[in-house]
Amino acid sequence: MKHDIIVCGAGIVGMATALGLARAGVKDVMLLGPAPKSLPLDRNTFHPRVYAISGASEKFLSGLGVWPLMNTERITRVEAMEIKGDAFGALYLRAWQAAQSSLTWIVESGEIERVLQQALKVYGLEWVEDTIEAFDNGRGHTAEGRDLEANLWVAADGARSTLRELAGLKYDESSYDAVGVVGHLTTEFAHQASAFQWFRPEGVLGILPMPDTDDGHQVSMVWSLKTAYADTLIAMSPERQREGLSESLGKATRGRLGRMTLRSQLHGFPLTLASSPMIGDKVALVGDAAHRVHPLAGQGLNLGLGDAQELVKAVTQREPFLSAGDLTVLRRYRRSRAQAILEMRIVTDGLKRLFDQTVPPLPWLRNAGMSLVDRVPVIKRLLIEAASRSA
Ligand SMILES: Cc1cc2nc3c(=O)[nH]c(=O)nc-3n(C[C@H](O)[C@H](O)[C@H](O)COP(=O)(O)OP(=O)(O)OC[C@H]3O[C@@H](n4cnc5c(N)ncnc54)[C@H](O)[C@@H]3O)c2cc1C
Structure with a gap:
């Protein structure tokens, strides 16, 4: 079966790309990949993965018509960010300091998936729940025996992308020897629409605000821990996890949100830095499928949504005599993404490495640098604008 464009992978980025193409008037788009499983959630239960969605992604999702479909009771507006160094360094970013109403939004992955699926149905887009197994020069073969052909294939099939590998594209990947440990917590004190980050010797701890439930105040934790330590923690019984985490979180956060208690299962995501020729x-x-960055800035999905937006632009704004998969079109797409991806790589990897250094005077310098930035309103405003605009 010949199509104009086949999007392979129905994660958030794949669905957003397919929807973007359909909304921009591309007639013959097919989505290939298993549909995300929806979880039955009530007002007290939340999806295990949550994302910090930047202003740029919010605009893109609004443009796709899906942002207003999300349940506002499940979205948390972040109005402030507290970032603490591993000694005396501290940086406080507040949206109003840059005349903005928010820095970012915290949204469950399941909620974004739900509205994207709903919108794709409305557009009647062809969606085949199958996986790619073989690929050569625009022709693909699937696990269920379909032979497919397209002018352009979009690999949106995640970090372990089969399509990328079948197309013979390089993926430079280095491990941080760390795992992002993710779970939801009940806190004694309200988060007051703030996100928190602690650069700790054992890894970066991020706390994201979430809606309160009948059980009390709720936040989501992303703690990047050395692989061996994270594996031990994840293998513990739920009771030991709860006890151990309450104690280590209390120490790490110096009681900033009072007692913190694990209220969900813990999940671990191996952390890598990766790039490809795009x-x-x-x-x-x-x-x-194209790149991965350290989650300390919470920007991986935002980068992916930026890719989706620029690819839709490159394809729909091409000259009529060029096909969607023409190298000229693809090069324009690659050029449009180069700077944003490189910047995010440098910032996240650079920060991670800076806080790994233990040789004096680096620990003192990084903490002094943070506190200095905190006292300069102009730099703070630029940082706030960058944080809410990125990707
Ligand atoms: C701990 C942690 C915290 C993070 N926090 C944030 C955050 O706050 N904000 C943010 O922006 N980003 C964050 N990220 C990054 C974010 O999780 C990823 O960048 C994002 O999920 C990537 O989405 P994707 O659609 O590209 O890939 P995926 O979500 O991996 O989707 C890939 C899809 O492809 C399908 N697929 C796989 N193989 C095949 C095949 N052979 N054929 C067809 N389909 C296939 C899969 O079923 C899946 O549906 C975080 C990452 C980690 C590890």
């Missing part, structure tokens, strides 16, 4: 013969890579 394009190949009739193939464009988007999202984690």
